[in-house]
Amino acid sequence: MWEFIVQYWAEWAFGLLGTAIIAVAIKYKALLNGVLAILHDRIYQACQHYIQQGYIDASGLKNLEYLYRSYHTLGGNGTGTELYNRAKALPIHDN
Incomplete structure (x- = not known):
């Protein structure tokens, strides 16, 4: 029994390591x-x-730009981009 374990320990170790890497990647x-x-x-x-x-006010626009930059970097597009572009085109009024 121990001979079998010692003979195949590397395969088991790499199998466990591969499983752990896949689990972390999914999370x-x-x-x-x-x-x-x-x-x-x-x-x-x-x-x-x-x-x-x-x-929109200047601070609101800056906040949207900050949010959108991260959103876009993570792969977000579509409705988020469309809404961002609409808000960015609004007149800027500082209170």
Whole structure:
């Protein structure tokens, strides 16, 4: 029995290591997707507010740019990009 374990220990070790790496990669992907969803929600909420208001202030625009940069880097596009571009085109009014 021990001879069998000693003979195949490297295969077992690499098998366990491979399984652990796959598990970490799946968790990492889920975490990135969650962050992307939260960023999309924040961009959506902020853009809806500014679009309904009809203008944006400089600090709001800076905040949107900061959110969008991370959102885009993580692969977000589509509705988030469209809303960001609409909000960015609004007149800037500082209170």
